[in-house]
Amino acid sequence: MPAVYERYLVPTVFRPFAEDLAARAAAIQPGRILELAAGTGILTSELLASAPSAEVTATDLNEAMVAFGSARVPGAVWRQADAQRLPFSDGCFDLVVCQFGVMFFPDRVGAFAEVHRVxxxxxxxxxxxxxxxxxxxxxAALQAGLERAFPADPPRFLPAVPHGYADPAVVAADLAAAGFSVEEKRELTLEGRAASAADVAIGFLAGTPVRAAVEERGGGPAARATVIEEMTARLGQGLVTAPMTAFVFRGAV
Structure with a gap:
């Protein structure tokens, strides 16, 4: 999964936001950076380039991601770590960064409190x-394809998890509950580019937890073909571009 994720999703979906987040991080001029949910290291590499004098420690809960990321971005110190139980001393980082990872934390306020501690x-x-x-x-195009392929019981991973923490007021309240003051809360829309809608479909279907959900429903080549057909109908043939909206938060201790 990490290799598929890196090849098909990182350039299209994650790099534009990693470049933005790294620039914001560099403006803070941190000496010691901790990254949570680093995945295959796209933000890690951007941090090293944007803040070359900083010491970067990259962590992820998933061992496979840590192994892949440490080989891809050896300039950072890599550790497997649970964001809800960080293996670091109090007050040892100037900046903690996380790209599209907080949605996966079972206890977000608890994880934010751990961030506050370190x-x-x-x-x-x-x-x-x-x-x-x-x-x-x-x-949205992928979800439409999944609903067409599995009309009785479509996988709900995307709306429930990655896009399930999409109310900025809720996020800000969780930050406050963990002891942070919210310095910035900004909506940001960037454009993603891919060689084809099929590439994006493959990235989600084989490089994310959507894969397991499809397999649980007995989905095979026919289901994949249906998803690709629907995504191509919505996004177009050949090179595709599409808007993607996120929220950026900066909390202060």
Whole structure:
């Protein structure tokens, strides 16, 4: 899954936002950065380029992602870590960053409190979350394809998890509950580009938890073909571009 995720989804869906988040991180001029849910390292590599004097520690809960990311971006220190139980001392980072990871935390307030604990007194917490699924044209097209392929019981991973924490007021309240003051809360729409709608479909179907949901429903080549057909009908033939909306938050200790 990490290799498929890296090849098909990272350039299209995640790199544009990683470039934005890394630029925001560099403006803070941190000396010690902790990244949560680093995945295959797209934000990690952008952080190293944008803030070359900073020490970057990248973490992920998934061992396969840590192995892949550490090979791809060896300039950071990589560790497997649960964001809800961070294996670091109090106050040892100037900045904690997380790209599209907080939606996966079972206890978000608890995880945010852990972030607060490991930040220095003047530290910042910088992260982004996806907006509603309807504001992400690639994801919305994929979900439409899944609903066509599995009309009785379509997989609900995308709307329930990646796009299930899409109310900025709720996110801001969770930050406050963990002890942060919210310095910035901004809506951001960027454009993603892919060689084809089929590439995006393959990325989601084989490189994310959507894969398991499709397999549980007995989906095979026919289901994949249906999803690709629907996505192509919505996004177009050949090179495709689509808007994607997220929210960017910066919390202060």
């Amino acid at each position: 930040l220095a007194p003047s530290g910042r917490f910088l992260f982004n979350t996806w907006g509603p699924l309807a504001t992400h044209a690639f994801g």
